[in-house]
Amino acid sequence: MFYREAGQFKSGYAADQAMFPIPQDRYVVIAIVAFAFLGVPLIANEYWLQAILIPFLVFSMAAIGLNLLTGYAGQLSLGTGGFMAVGGYMTYKFTTFWPELNIVACFLLSGLCAAGVGVLFGIPSLRIKGFYLAVATLAAQFFLVWTFNKVPWFYNYNPSGTVTAPPRTIFGTMFTGPEASAPARYLLALSIVVVFAFAAKNLVRGRVGRSWMAIRDMDIAAEIIGFRPFQTKLLAFAISSFYCGVAGAMSLFLWLGSVETEAYGIDISFQVLFMVIIGGLGSILGSFLGAAFITLMPILLTNAPQFFGFSMASDLQKHIELMIFGGLIIFFLIAEPHGLARLWQIAKEKLRRWPFPY
Amino acid sequence: MAGPETSPAEAILEVENVSLRFGGVQALSEVSFDVQSGEVRAIIGPNGAGKSSMLNVINGFYHPQEGSITFKGVTRRRMRTHEAAAQGIARTFQNIALFRGMTTLDNIMTGRNLKMKRNFLLQALYLGPARREEMEHREFAERVIDFLEIQAIRKTPVSRLPYGLQKRVELGRALAAEPDMLLLDEPMAGMNTEEKEDMCRFILDVNGEFGTTVVLIEHDMGVVMDISDRVVVLDYGRLLADGTPDEVRRNPLVIDAYLGTVRD
Ligand SMILES: Nc1ncnc2c1ncn2[C@@H]1O[C@H](COP(=O)(O)OP(=O)(O)OP(=O)(O)O)[C@@H](O)[C@H]1O
Ligand SMILES: [Mg+2]
Numbered sequence: 001m002f003y004r005e006a007g008q009f010k011s012g013y014a015a016d017q018a019m020f021p022i023p024q025d026r027y028v029v030i031a032i033v034a035f036a037f038l039g040v041p042l043i044a045n046e047y048w049l050q051a052i053l054i055p056f057l058v059f060s061m062a063a064i065g066l067n068l069l070t071g072y073a074g075q076l077s078l079g080t081g082g083f084m085a086v087g088g089y090m091t092y093k094f095t096t097f098w099p100e101l102n103i104v105a106c107f108l109l110s111g112l113c114a115a116g117v118g119v120l121f122g123i124p125s126l127r128i129k130g131f132y133l134a135v136a137t138l139a140a141q142f143f144l145v146w147t148f149n150k151v152p153w154f155y156n157y158n159p160s161g162t163v164t165a166p167p168r169t170i171f172g173t174m175f176t177g178p179e180a181s182a183p184a185r186y187l188l189a190l191s192i193v194v195v196f197a198f199a200a201k202n203l204v205r206g207r208v209g210r211s212w213m214a215i216r217d218m219d220i221a222a223e224i225i226g227f228r229p230f231q232t233k234l235l236a237f238a239i240s241s242f243y244c245g246v247a248g249a250m251s252l253f254l255w256l257g258s259v260e261t262e263a264y265g266i267d268i269s270f271q272v273l274f275m276v277i278i279g280g281l282g283s284i285l286g287s288f289l290g291a292a293f294i295t296l297m298p299i300l301l302t303n304a305p306q307f308f309g310f311s312m313a314s315d316l317q318k319h320i321e322l323m324i325f326g327g328l329i330i331f332f333l334i335a336e337p338h339g340l341a342r343l344w345q346i347a348k349e350k351l352r353r354w355p356f357p358y
Numbered sequence: 359m360a361g362p363e364t365s366p367a368e369a370i371l372e373v374e375n376v377s378l379r380f381g382g383v384q385a386l387s388e389v390s391f392d393v394q395s396g397e398v399r400a401i402i403g404p405n406g407a408g409k410s411s412m413l414n415v416i417n418g419f420y421h422p423q424e425g426s427i428t429f430k431g432v433t434r435r436r437m438r439t440h441e442a443a444a445q446g447i448a449r450t451f452q453n454i455a456l457f458r459g460m461t462t463l464d465n466i467m468t469g470r471n472l473k474m475k476r477n478f479l480l481q482a483l484y485l486g487p488a489r490r491e492e493m494e495h496r497e498f499a500e501r502v503i504d505f506l507e508i509q510a511i512r513k514t515p516v517s518r519l520p521y522g523l524q525k526r527v528e529l530g531r532a533l534a535a536e537p538d539m540l541l542l543d544e545p546m547a548g549m550n551t552e553e554k555e556d557m558c559r560f561i562l563d564v565n566g567e568f569g570t571t572v573v574l575i576e577h578d579m580g581v582v583m584d585i586s587d588r589v590v591v592l593d594y595g596r597l598l599a600d601g602t603p604d605e606v607r608r609n610p611l612v613i614d615a616y617l618g619t620v621r622d
Contacts, residue, residue: 013493013496013497013500017492017493017496019484199482199483200482202481202482202483202484203478203481203482206481206484206488206492207467207470207471207474207476207481207492208478208481210460210464210467210468210471211468211471213457213459213460213464214457214460214468216459217456217457217458217459217460218455218456218457218458220419220439220455221451221455221456221457222457222468223438223439223440223443224417224419224439224440224442224443224449224455225443225448225468225469225471225472225531225532225535226440226443226444226471226472226535227440227468227471228440229440235478239478282459
């Protein structure tokens with residue numbers, strides 16, 4: 001009864017056009033963001049930050065990126081890992097080439113590189129759709145990872161083939177490199193994700209988002225009312241790959257610290273796709289829910305058996321994890337394509353009507 | 359079709375000798391007619407006569423093998439549909455082509471897209487100009503919503519709407535583009551009498567208040583005779599007759615083709 005739309009008359013379209021038209025939603029979002037910035041660094045320990053929260057943020061960023069492309073614009077992509085690799089390796093190149101350049105600027109520049117690569121691999125989308133496009137993006141994935149593996153210039157001719165995040169500071173605080181503290185890395189990742197999540201939300205509720213959804217829902221009609229399929233799809237590839245690129249950079253610099261190309265392999269592409277499907281296609285909130293679900297699930301599976309007092313072999317646990325993912329994906333694809341985000345929506349609608357069933 | 363008011367200078371659209379083939383199927387053969395600025399022009403004919411194909415040629419979705427289309431003085435044979443939209447042609451479809459994952463309001467807002475210029479960076483930040491633009495167009499969309507009396511379903515996903523309302527939303531999306539010429543492919547098909555009356559009223563109001571030229575395909579003869587200024591009759595891809603509703607109704611060829619569906 002406290003959560004409702006009725007009785008909250010908007011004084012004009014401006015209020016109705018707001019990002020969160022219902023005040024309760026707005027308060028909850030503000031509260032969560034405030035808690036994430038102020039509360040979490042105080043109470044979360046190293047393990048929580050490093051093993052749960054930072055990867056959650058990295059994957060949220062990538063899932064938002066893929067959701068813009070697949071959920072909103074309807075272009076299926078299996079190239080997420082490859083675009084993340086572009087972000088990771090290019091940030092490494094930028095920051096080792098210009099050590100004075102602010103690390104966030106390096107992230108953004110590498111995001112632009114990923115956007116360019118995304119556009120290039122998005123060109124086939126003008127001719128092919130669905131499954132065939134997925135195969136084309138799969139080719140992008142393998143090609144990109146292969147390139148970063150085989151061209152030593154990308155890892156500065158390091159004989160081991162790994163790239164390691166060098167220490168970088170912003171305003172005297174160390175944010176990357178082995179010395180950087182987990183809370184600092186967490187806060188930087190959080191800032192980036194919050195800014196870009198709001199930007200994504202703004203994009204999808206405006207003309208750009210409508211153009212993507214129009215192309216997704218019915219491309220012929222979209223063109224007939226004036227959207228240009230070429231520009232619309234390529235913009236989706238560009239922006240999506242930008243997000244994935246920045247996520248890849250965050251993965252190397254704020255989470256893992258040192259990677260080989262495996263960190264951007266095809267598994268990552270699938271994992272991010274699962275997040276988007278389970279969280280909800282065409283929902284920014286869903287990207288977060290999916291990322292949370294998939295980063296938390298393995299941890300839950302590791303700890304739950306111990307909690308109940310029996311032990312489980314780690315490979316069995318891995319298999320159970322895959323089975324649960326598989327089952328859930330089939331469930332969501334068939335029963336609820338809008339994923340956890342939609343379930344949340346339904347729960348809210350119920351709450352709004354409570355205590356009346358109809 | 360002769361007469362002082364049909365001089366080519368006033369024609370917003372001229373279709374000349376258009377022929378369209380799909381493999382062996384001759385969908386249109388040497389069809390010529392014109393549409394005057396501000397009129398309601400009906401295209402009628404039996405199933406498979408080539409009516410929808412004609413609309414598809416006009417808005418650039420099909421490319422005729424022969425003939426030309428002149429819209430607002432610009433002649434073209436081939437053009438992309440989004441270019442036709444930019445020239446001021448909007449349309450609805452025989453089988454509803456709404457964006458099913460979007461709400462009524464968003465569907466109607468898509469109709470405004472050609473009028474929105476702000477780039478995606480401003481939109482991402484939702485800064486001044488982008489925000490003002492969004493608001494301006496929202497206001498226009500609300501005018502369309504008021505006009506079509508669909509305020510109550512503004513935020514409803516269109517896939518949940520009944521057929522008649524979907525047709526109305528589709529008209530709204532086309533109107534939101536403020537087109538010079540509106541192409542309607544069977545806007546009243548499958549509607550009950552009351553819904554048809556509403557739809558007729560909307561079409562006449564759009565035509566009367568905004569001077570929008572309307573080209574519509576319709577099977578209901580009563581409706582055609584009531585609301586159109588002139589009628590084109592197609593049969594097996596050929597132009598069978600062209601004239602005022604009365605002329606067409608009396609034309610023996612038309613009476614033959616319809617075998618009594620048109621009664622004197
Ligand atoms: N894309 C297409 N490919 C092949 N044949 C087509 C295509 N579009 C139309 N046709 C053919 O062209 C002819 C005219 O079809 P059209 O849809 O224009 O008829 P119509 O007058 O709109 O009929 P209806 O009243 O049933 O809507 C038909 O024989 C149809 O099969
Ligand atoms: Mg037809």
